[in-house]
Amino acid sequence: MSIRPLDLVTPTETFEIENGLSLVPRLRLKLTVFPASPSVTKPIDEWKVKRTLIDFLKTSLSVPITVPEEDLQIKRFKDLKKRKRDDPLAFGYLFIRDLSFIQKNKDEEEDLTAMEEKFLHWRRYIADKMDGIELNIEGLKFKLNVAVPVSDDFQGMKKAWEDFFVFGNRGYSRGGKQEPDTIVLRGVPSRWFAEPRVSSKPSMLVTHTIFSSFGKIR
Numbered sequence: 009m010s011i012r013p014l015d016l017v018t019p020t021e022t023f024e025i026e027n028g029l030s031l032v033p034r035l036r037l038k039l040t041v042f043p044a045s046p047s048v049t050k051p052i053d054e055w056k057v058k059r060t061l062i063d064f065l066k067t068s069l070s071v072p073i074t075v076p077e078e079d080l081q082i083k084r085f086k087d088l089k090k091r092k093r094d095d096p097l098a099f100g101y102l103f104i105r106d107l108s109f110i111q112k113n114k115d116e117e118e119d120l121t122a123m124e125e126k127f128l129h130w131r132r133y134i135a136d137k138m139d140g141i142e143l144n145i146e147g148l149k150f151k152l153n154v155a156v157p158v159s160d161d162f163q164g165m166k167k168a169w170e171d172f173f174v175f176g177n178r179g180y181s182r183g184g185k186q187e188p189d190t191i192v193l194r195g196v197p198s199r200w201f202a203e204p205r206v207s208s209k210p211s212m213l214v215t216h217t218i219f220s221s222f223g224k225i226r
Contacts, residue, residue, distance in 0.1 A: 038099075069134065080103070085097060135154045
């Protein structure tokens, strides 16, 4: 179990939970690649886009950021013939897992709020620096759009949920606590929630113990 509760862990720290699992911090940005002009219709080279962006992160920010190639995902849209004039050519995600560049001040101990603000500041800074840059790949020019994924914008999700409860019923408040009813978890190995000595199938006890790390289960 973690020494500290989850609400005291900063966005740059690893949070240890039950069953040998841990939450590893990372910064994620959504990438979309558009042609710089309508005349560009050739398929984009994903590997060269990756190399261009990796070099950009190393040389064009206030601190160099090194990202392994596997943490930069770029996928071309399959059927470019069906692509409309303003549609993108490729999309993907950038994961920055080494957050050592987000450091505490040496002279003073920073609290959780200060570190959260630093994390959000750096996320905005990197997104703003990358958004709109022009990529020159083999003489062809492309424009990069960068944004914070909706699922990573906790404050935005919280506001959307509160607005749903307040205005979702034709403007009338539904009353009661404004909390989500159900959390659906997909795409994770079932063995994470199993008791190895008992069964390979998910265990309700292990699942309950793991999610209790994040707060009270209703």
